[in-house]
């Protein structure tokens with residue numbers, strides 16, 4: 001166990017972290033890292049005047065906070081630098097690659113097999129972080145030392161950081177809940193009530209676990225902060241962009257108008273494509289994700305999506321759970 005009380009920071013050697021991706025999450029993570037007086041924090045984006053090689057020079061940690069569509073580009077850019085194998089790579093992206101169906105940490109590992117890889121994920125709405133509100137998150141890695149180093153780096157009096165050894169589960173919790181947040185937005189937008197919302201979120205979790213365990217996650221991770229925690233935060237907050245998509249569709253707005261109004265990254269739109277493709281190939285039941293997929297493709301109305309979920313064949317509550 002690590003004691004991360006603020007007073008212990010005097011024992012921590014100075015560390016440098018370079019954050020790639022200066023979107024809202026990259027900026028919020030930079031703010032969090034700056035709470036640590038021992039951390040030198042550099043925030044870099046492809047629009048920055050300095051080169052990436054300069055930004056990562058001497059960094060102990062390189063954190064990627066780019067959206068899923070920027071992960072491949074960022075890997076290519078970083079591969080062109082001379083990053084040493086001791087640099088800890090932290091990924092904070094919540095998405096799945098459309099072609100390979102890989103998670104970001106798997107892509108980073110393929111490109112940099114020698115570097116320790118850490119996943120950072122949890123119920124972390126960036127606007128609340130920017131307002132200095134307290135939160136908790138998870139840093140997960142197969143390399144316990146790397147996860148604990150990231151834990152020491154980010155722990156502060158506004159952020160409680162837990163470490164675990166399941167990076168894939170931690171990453172998929174944050175990724176798959178985005179699809180469920182679209183459904184939750186529909187539920188609230190149609191004013192279906194608290195009973196319906198509780199049913200939706202409760203049934204969303206086993207759906208995430210079925211896909212997640214198929215992709216290599218540990219089931220118990222989904223009951224932690226990066227799974228249930230992030231599901232609750234995102235599905236219950238109008239700050240969530242994925243939730244806003246569902247809410248806007250429930251109000252009868254077309255998807256392109258909803259997206260134009262949000263004008264920011266909405267990872268659930270791509271994630272549901274990958275999720276449904278995997279579910280089809282592997283015959284994994286994902287009823288909520290399927291309705292979100294049909295809704296986003298304009299094949300059904302929000303009301304028809306709700307009806308389709310209720311009209312499914314009757315079944316035992318736990319008959320096909322992987323728990």
Ligand SMILES: NC(=O)C1=CN([C@@H]2O[C@H](COP(=O)(O)OP(=O)(O)OC[C@H]3O[C@@H](n4cnc5c(N)ncnc54)[C@H](OP(=O)(O)O)[C@@H]3O)[C@@H](O)[C@H]2O)C=CC1
Pocket residue numbers: 020021022023024025026045046047065066067068069070071073074092093094095124125126127264265267
């Ligand atoms: N916002 C939040 O509350 C949270 C977000 N996340 C996750 O963090 C990730 C980023 O989200 P967020 O910051 O909110 O989104 P934003 O839309 O604010 O920012 C997206 C970032 O990705 C970068 N990017 C996109 N394409 C490329 C590319 N081809 N090459 C390099 N960089 C690229 C953008 O760079 P540029 O500015 O140069 O376009 C920008 O820095 C997402 O996966 C999201 O799910 C995780 C937890 C919380």
Ligand SMILES: O=C(CO)COP(=O)(O)O
Pocket residue numbers: 094122123124125126174178181230233234239240241242243265266267
């Ligand atoms: O992942 C998030 C909170 O943990 C952010 O959610 P949105 O991408 O839906 O805004």
